[in-house]
Amino acid sequence: MNAWQIAILVGAGVLAFWAVGASQRLLRLRATIQSCFQLVDAQLRRQDDALAALDAVLREQRAALPPQVLAASRQALAAAALLREAAHQSGRARGLTMAEQVLASAIATARPGLQSQAQDQAALQPALEALQAATHQLDLARESFDQAVQAYNAAVHQFPTRLLAALSGFGRAGRLQPPEHAAEHEPQRVQS
Numbered sequence: 001m002n003a004w005q006i007a008i009l010v011g012a013g014v015l016a017f018w019a020v021g022a023s024q025r026l027l028r029l030r031a032t033i034q035s036c037f038q039l040v041d042a043q044l045r046r047q048d049d050a051l052a053a054l055d056a057v058l059r060e061q062r063a064a065l066p067p068q069v070l071a072a073s074r075q076a077l078a079a080a081a082l083l084r085e086a087a088h089q090s091g092r093a094r095g096l097t098m099a100e101q102v103l104a105s106a107i108a109t110a111r112p113g114l115q116s117q118a119q120d121q122a123a124l125q126p127a128l129e130a131l132q133a134a135t136h137q138l139d140l141a142r143e144s145f146d147q148a149v150q151a152y153n154a155a156v157h158q159f160p161t162r163l164l165a166a167l168s169g170f171g172r173a174g175r176l177q178p179p180e181h182a183a184e185h186e187p188q189r190v191q192s
Helices: 003-060 067-085 090-117 121-156 161-168
Strands: none
Touching: 003 067, 003 090, 003 121, 003 161, 067 090, 090 121, 121 161
16 A cells, blocks of 8 residues: 555545544434424423413303414414424424414414403413413523524534535524514413
8 A cells, every 4th residue: 555545545534534423413413402392392282281271261251262372372283293203394493483473473462352351360360370481481492492403503504514414414403483472472460
């Protein structure tokens, strides 16, 4: 073996070790996205449970949440189910973001009527507070997910990992943007 052949073998070995290391790093970051999404998914379910509990309190008082609120919550859960399979896929993240925006809008639209429908304001307050807590925890989980996505996307776009990512199918992951009406869907304190 001459010096050129040795240099080529050493270079190929270094390139192979780098490629394995870079792909392992991307796989770890992708796994982090998936685990962060599990938190988002759990909080979406908690928010849905809080909405169901709020609806039950209202029904006891011969009132109800507007059907579009519960339908929007189910739509968000369905979008989350799609994302659960591959939390790193950008298009699926956009679907959940849009579903959450529809839900936030439905809650904001329904909010003024809730307090006027309820006969027992004291019974309504714990349900509204549970919804607020679930929404807050969802916001925190979404933020954690977005930070994991940001770290993954930065790694995918780093040179020379960008070359490996393009060849290996490591595409850009999608963030979960907070709903536009986030400030509007915080429950207001009921005066007793």
